[in-house]
Amino acid sequence: MDELPIRAGDDVVRVRQQVRAVAGGAGMSLIDQTKVVTAASELARNTLVHGGGGAARIEQVTNARGKPGIRVSFADSGPGIPDVDLALTDGWTTGGGMGLGLSGARRLVDEFSLTTEAGAGTTVVMTKWAR
Amino acid sequence: MERVPILKIGSTLLVSIQVDLQDQSVQQLQEDVAERIAATGAKGVIIDITAVEIVDSFIGRMLSMIGSMSRLFDAQTVLVGMRPAVAITLVELGLTLDGVQTALNTEKGLRLLSGRS
């Protein structure tokens, strides 16, 4: 399991690279790798821009039937998301026309969970399995 | 921070994105393209993303903005070389990349710009 800090623009690139490495190691197809790296990029950027910085945890996982996959979680201690349902609706944006990309990221992965508390931060965990 | 080089071929600007770009670099590219169009009076911009493996919503929006902005200078922008994996992911994300046209490669992009396709 790798833990990467997300404090600056470079870190988002680093998260992408590490996620790609682990996804590749889990034997995922190129398309699936692209999807999960893109989703991670969205969430990493959210952590940086909206969460005031935080960290990402990347690990290779295996499901009950032995299928490999990748799980990435993002945590920040920012302001939290006031209306989660709204945020997960397509097209919701905040500040400067830059969307939260949450709904998009969710469609790219197999499992997606989000916990947030006003003033206490947000945690998003996403998992994608190799096919 | 890496700056993406901008070449000029006739009245077309050619931008080739080779590396995994940081957000800052993409934003810098926007400014650089605007400056070059203004300075050269270019009528077309080709952005080659053949080497780009990931286009997320931020990068996608920046590319659209380069397109919209070029249009303000009466220039057309064509995005070329999109990888299938990127295209499939963009569709899933729901990104429509308004503001830019697309072509399979630079050659076809140039043809599109010169209205000869």
Place this chain on the structure above:
Amino acid sequence: MVDADQARLAEFLGAGQPKVLDQWTEAAGRGVSDRISPAELRRELAEILSLTVAVLAGQDEAAAGQLRAVLQELSRSRARYGFSPRETAATVLSLKEAVYSQLADSVELLPAYLGFTRFVDDLGLQTFEAFVGAREQIIADQAESMLELSTPVVRLWDGIIAVPLVGTLDSARTQLVMEKMLEALVATEAEHAVIDITGVPTVDTEVAQHLLKTVVAARLMGADCIITGIRPQIAYTIVSLGIEFGDVLTKQTLADGLAHALSRSGLKVVPA
């Protein structure tokens, strides 16, 4: 952790390996002698027996892992050569019978024997599981090659490719088609693609959406995509499912699709 009984049984078996092996080969050979020679069978079993003794003796830490690997390999090869799962498991389970026949005179080892039977039962189950796993892998591999075979991408003309689909489309197959077609667009530099579904009996919401996404993806890449061969039943299904085809072009036949692509490419077919 090995108890005294188990250790004694291990010692007993270790000393009497050849005789146990003889009995085992005979018991395991029943019913399969037409497919595997006694000599070959004896060789296989000898390895398993010596590892089993090592595990029971508790002296060799690597033995358990090695035993598992050997059993997996046994199951895999049995699966490949058409043995039934029962035959494969029976091969392992007949060890109990072989050992029992040797224990007849050693009453003090009987308590250990009970633990031993449980141990062998577990080995039998391992074998069974590995067998099933191997068969499932064969099925998966076959399904994959069937999938590959059934999604050809053909070049109709310069810059025009077609994907004629035949048979029932499911989500996995449609996605594969999507990927192959988009890759073909890059490889052939084709600006037009025709997806023909004349040979597809039914289409559900998921498949229709995948097809639509394929068209949008092709557009994003700079190519145009038409869907042809929509039969009345499919048209009805699509409309009643409320699927919006929007501005995705559809034509009735592959020929119509080709004509459209040719004209968009600035080509015309004239009599010779």
